Amino acid sequence: MTAPVYLGVDVGSVSTNLVLLDAHSLEVADKVYVRTQGQPIRTLQRAMAKIARKNQWQIVGVGTTGSARQLAGVILGADVVKNEITAHAVAALHVEKGVQTIIEIGGQDSKMIILRDGVVSDFAMNTVCAAGTGSFLDQQAARLGIPIQDFGRIALRSRHPVRIAGRCTVFAESDMIHKQQLGHSLADILAGLCDAMVRNYLTNVGKGKEIRPKIVFQGGVAANQGMRRAFEAALNAEVIVPRHFDVMGAIGAALLASETICREGATRFHGFEITESVYQNHSWECQDCSNQCEIVDIVKDGRIIASWGSRCGKTDSSSEYGMLGAGN
Amino acid sequence: MKITFPHMGNLYIAIEALLSELKFDLIIPPPSSKRTLTLGTKYSPETICLPLKLGVGNFLEGIELGADTGLMVGGRGPCRLGYYAALQQEILYDLGKEIEFIVLDHPKEDFVRFKSQIIPLIKAGGVKALAKGLALAWEKLVAVEKLERTAHYVRPREARPKAATQVLNRALQKLRHTNTVGGIRKLCRQECDHLRDLIDRNAQEPLKVGVVGEIYTILEPFANLDLEERLGYLGVEVLRTVSLVQWLKNNLILSSLGLYSNRWLRINARGYLHASVGGHGLESVARTVALAGQGYDGIIHILPFTCMPEIVAQCILPNVSVDYQIPVLSLVVDEHTGETGFQTRLEAFVDLLSRRGQGGLQHDSACISWS
Known part of the structure; x- marks a missing residue:
């Protein structure tokens, strides 16, 4: 017996995420996360093979998003190909009714989406600078010799976060080294880095935006508890991290696929044979x-x-x- | 004397008409490309804006083809463009390129210099040739803009994707080889009809978006990553608010006679900006206000990185957007040719506009929607 599901695919620069949404409840039934490693087609085939092996899903609709959305759409036979801003907004609205602000920070980019009455009213993406994205946090964690998974937990222990320049990652790094050589604790430095990243995000991406609750924080960096606390402190409001924060783009793509199928009928999905081609x-x-x-x-x-x-x-x-x- | 000049969209068609009538040897540099950009950025100051860099690249590519004279505009005012001719000449000298410059200044700002630069042009072909050249150049410029405007109208409605662009490009090449005023007008009429024949009669009424901002980045498709075409394919009818024909009429002809004032701009921008801040800064604000009142769905504001006048406008536009309930997307262009991020922003903006147009909330019992 196979259960009908909608497939959502988000092929980004760093990771490729696949989500299966139950066609009736629109709840996440399964998810697959793989590193893109510069080979979007091969990665997609591998991820699809993982799903095919379970042999328990019948795909009734496909949506793709992310920077390789067009490519993924062609390979899979997608019913809808959508930009990641729309996909993230759709997903956030689905899991958190009444959301008015979405903070999304991924590996290479960061965005802010402002919604009013369930409609995107404004958005911004980082433009000329990648400061404050996941890659920088990754790099600093590596330099300090801590696993990225522990970053947030350690940062939460901080009592007196140090002040670190957030404008530019080059300045931030030299500030961090300076503070570290003065003997500040690791926790205080990491928490200070979170504060700096948040300041940078709010002054660049969030410039001129009216940030109203509910605020949802998603994307890979939302795994970092320290970042969440820094946002809450800076915004003086609760910041919600949804359960599937790391695959929200894919969830959005699957939801859009379900919308398209409702309107247009049968899927154009090429079937699991694509893993063999x-x-x-x-x-x-x-x-x-x-x-x-x-x-x-x-x-x-x-x-x-x-x-x-x-x-x-x-x-x-x-x-x-x-x-x-x-x-x- | 072999003259070359920087590109700005299809302006080369008009310059070609004028200079060939004056019997100058003309070297049209290849259209701006990644190579132009690479050459330009290599030899230009790092924080200068994209128009200067591409201009340097155009001159270098023109010199490679044998040019020995550069044609460039001068000017004064808060925008740095006025001194780009001098700067480009210095950069080229430093590279050992012995190239003469003809700098066209605004007659009102520096009549003596204007006269000294225009005289050799008159001497070259005589007053009669100059008059004919100017007439042809003017007609071609009018025709180019009319064809482009028609293409903007047709693209979101066309039956076969990219057909309008193909017809437009062929028409522009035919226009280059048409050298009578009557012929130009006839060609323009025919080709506009031809473009309109591409319309799918059942096409939906498209979204309407006005493009405001810095003139070079609006007019040069290489600099704006084919913004107008992309919007067309996303089903958007584009209104380009910058017109060279209008600009020349207002700022060169009428203003030299003392008949032009930017009063209507200042009236529209009242409450936001009270003075010209150079370039098209005041225009960007005033046009956004005006278009909001004309039922446009959204505004795209495009500017080169480090452009002072447009940075002023960029800081003001969010307020206009809130007051007039019109979405505004500011796009900063620089050396990046990565198109994915650009396309993502445009698609998201078009989504925003169309969902907004549908009244936002669509409740369908079986289908999920945005809320």
């Missing part, structure tokens, strides 16, 4: 005019199934995913 991506530079577009062809078992990248459109596939970014 051989995919190649082949890129070339078109020389037909001075634009010299970089074209990418996605080849499945020797046949081009999608192509994108041309400005004039002549090499684009007829597939609905072929357009610039596949809006939908």
Whole structure:
């Protein structure tokens, strides 16, 4: 007996997350988390194989999001391909009714989404600087020789967080080293770093935004208890970390898939056979005019199934995913 | 004398018409590309804005093709553009490129210099050729903008994706080889009809978004990562608020005669900004206010990193957005050519606008929605 589920896929720079939502209750039935490691297609196939092996799910709809959403959409036969801002908002609204502010911090980017009456009214993403994203915390944890999982727990022990410059990770790092050499405790330094990251986030991404409760904190960095406490202190409000904070994008994609299926009927999912197929991506530079577009062809078992990248459109596939970014 | 000049969108078509009529040898640099950007950033000051860097790249690519004279605009005012001609010339000298510069100053700001620079141009071809060249250049500029405007209208409604862009590009190339005023007008009419034939009659009424901001980043598709096209494919009708035809009419012709004032801009921006802060800073604020009143769904504000006038506007626009209930997305462009993040922001913005347009909450018993 196989249970009907919606599949949500979030292929990001660092991790690829798959979520299965029960088609009736829309609760998370299963989730798979794998590192992307620069090979989105292979990673996706591996993650799908994990699900296929369990042999207990029937996929009735597929949604993709994340920076490789278009690629994942083509490989899987997605019913909806959506940007991650919308996907995160949909997921947060689903798990936390009445949310008005979403703080999302991932490996490479951070965003803030403002909602009013259940609709996105404003959003911001980090622009010119990656300070305050997961990668920096990862790097500092490694430098201090502590596992990233323990970062938050240690930071919570702090009684007097030290002041660390948050504007730029280069300044932050030299400040941290300085404080460490003066003999401040590890807990105080880590807590100080959390405060600095939060200050940086609020002044850059949150600039000019009206932050109202409920506030939901999601993305990989939400695992860090120290960051959550720093946000609560800075905002003077409760910050909710949802149970599945690390796969909210994928949950959003699955919810959007369920919405699309309700409207359009049958899924376009290619089936679990995709784990067996051989995919190649082949890129070339078109020389037909001075634009010299970089074209990418996605080849499945020797046949081009999608192509994108041309400005004039002549090499684009007829597939609905072929357009610039596949809006939908 | 072999003249080259920096690109700004399709402006080269008008410059080509004028200078070839004056019998100058003209070297049109290749369209701005990643190579142009690489060359430009390598030799430009780090914190200067993208228009200068791409301009340096264009000059270097023009010089490679044999150019010995550069054509550039001058000017005064709070925006740094006014001294870019001098700066670019210095950069090129330092690289050992012995290139002469013709700098076109605003006649009102420095008439003597303007005269001294315009005289060699007149001498080259005679007054009659200059008059004809100016007429052709003007007609072509008008035609280019009309074609582009039509493409903005057609893209979100077209039956076959990217068809309008293909027709537009072919029309622009035909326009380059048409050299009578009558011919230009006829071609423009025909091609606009041709573009409108691409409309799918059953297409939904698209969202309408106004693009405000710094003139170069609005007009140069390489700098704005094809912003207008991307929006078109996402089903958005774009209104480009910057028009060179209008700008030349207002700031060159009327203002030289003392007939133009920016009064309507100041009236629209009242309460937010009371003075010209250079570039298009005041325009960005005033246009946003004006478009909010005209039923536009949203505004995209585009600026190069470190652009002072537009940073002023960027800080004011969130207030306009709240007061007039119109979403505004500010996009800062710089050297990054990573398109994914750019596309994500545009898609999310278009989602925001369309969900808003639907009244936001859609309750359907079987389907989940946003709340």
